[in-house]
Structure formats: C-alpha cells, structure tokens
Amino acid sequence: ILNVEQSPQSLHVQEGDSTNFTCSFPSSNFYALHWYRWETAKSPEALFVMTLNGDEKKKGRISATLNTKEGYSYLYIKGSQPEDSATYLCAFLHNNNDMRFGAGTRLTVKP
Amino acid sequence: DAGITQSPRYKITETGRQVTLMCHQTWSHSYMFWYRQDLGHGLRLIYYSAAADITDKGEVPDGYVVSRSKTENFPLTLESATRSQTSVYFCASSDLRNAGNQPQHFGDGTRLSIL
Numbered sequence: 723i724l725n726v727e728q729s730p731q732s733l734h735v736q737e738g739d740s741t742n743f744t745c746s747f748p749s750s751n752f753y754a755l756h757w758y759r760w761e762t763a764k765s766p767e768a769l770f771v772m773t774l775n776g777d778e779k780k781k782g783r784i785s786a787t788l789n790t791k792e793g794y795s796y797l798y799i800k801g802s803q804p805e806d807s808a809t810y811l812c813a814f815l816h817n818n819n820d821m822r823f824g825a826g827t828r829l830t831v832k833p
Numbered sequence: 834d835a836g837i838t839q840s841p842r843y844k845i846t847e848t849g850r851q852v853t854l855m856c857h858q859t860w861s862h863s864y865m866f867w868y869r870q871d872l873g874h875g876l877r878l879i880y881y882s883a884a885a886d887i888t889d890k891g892e893v894p895d896g897y898v899v900s901r902s903k904t905e906n907f908p909l910t911l912e913s914a915t916r917s918q919t920s921v922y923f924c925a926s927s928d929l930r931n932a933g934n935q936p937q938h939f940g941d942g943t944r945l946s947i948l
Binding site: 724754756758764765766767768771773811813819820821822823824825826 | 864866868873874875876877878881883889891892923934935936937938939940941942
C-alpha cells in the first residue's frame, strides 16, 4: 500500500511565524518526492522535486529536506506571510511512473 | 501560448451518460496524467501515459477509459457516468525521462457533476 501521509491536516499561524509540515511515505522503491503549492481556485504549482537522500532545497523563504531511508520530508516556511496561505501537497513517485499524493496541509496565515 | 489546457471547465451530466474530458499540452511532454480530487482524499491518480499509444492504470481506474493517439492529447472518458464520479478532474504533464526529477504541470481542472 503506497500511503502518503501529511501532517498536520491544517495549520493556522500569525504573520511572521515560522512553520513546518511533514510528509511521510514508503521508504522502498523511492524515485522522487515532489512538493506542490495549491492556492484555492487555482491548479497545483511545483515547489520542489527531490530525489536524493539528504537533499535540501530552498526557494525564497520556503525550504524542504528529504530522508528517504526513514521515509519523510519536511517543508519549512520562514516568516509566514498571508500570501503563503495555500494547501501544500507532497507526492511520492513510485517506480518512476506511479505518483501518489498526500491529502495536503492547509496553511492559513493571519495578518 | 504554451501550456496545458483542459476542457470543458464545468460539466453537468446525468448518470449513465458518456462524457469525455479533454486535455491538451503544448510542451511535447512525454508523460500525461489524470487525477481526481475529492474531499479527504487529495489527488488520486486515475490513469497515466508514458508516450503516445502507451497508457497504464493508476490508483482509481475503474469506470474510466483513456487514449493517447497523439502526444499532445490525453482524453479521459467516463463510459457510463455514476454519481460517485462527481469530482474535480485535473490533467497534468511532465517530462519524466530523468528518473522523476521533473515536476508535473497541471491544468486548471474540470468540475464534473453527475446528477
């Protein structure tokens, strides 16, 4: 069973707070781990694609780490802004073809 | 403009009817995907295609048919629609030839309601 779990389901933070979410995935047959940002009424947009154990990626105030041996990835947002409010999806690529998404973490940043 | 487009954006139909959702991409990406989005489930893969004339089942393929006669098009057909297929459908494409290190690009979605 290729379960991808994300926690927490939802998160409310104040503007300026830093926050992080977790994505857990099967540690076998790992090909890649994707993070997407999904704003309401829009389509998901790619943030990071990570393929190597120990990978760390950064885009502005957002960064991610990857541990393929234990099957988890963390997404960090430093100094959250209201425009960061969105659902953050992780997706586990299994066997280079089968993409399994988590249910997402819905982040709300209050001004 | 280059991109991935889905049509129609909204569709209402009745149970038992056949309905086809269209997806077109202009990047010449080798891989294309169909997902459905339902509350509590996130995105679930229905079918994917690695190239023209190559398709394969995803996590939830029952009740759906796909074809890929041309690289740029990947239509999804519900042969006899059921209420449980009411959902938002997303098409995506990617060039996954490099061991999955390319992101997927999503269309804007089709909201399908089956009465």
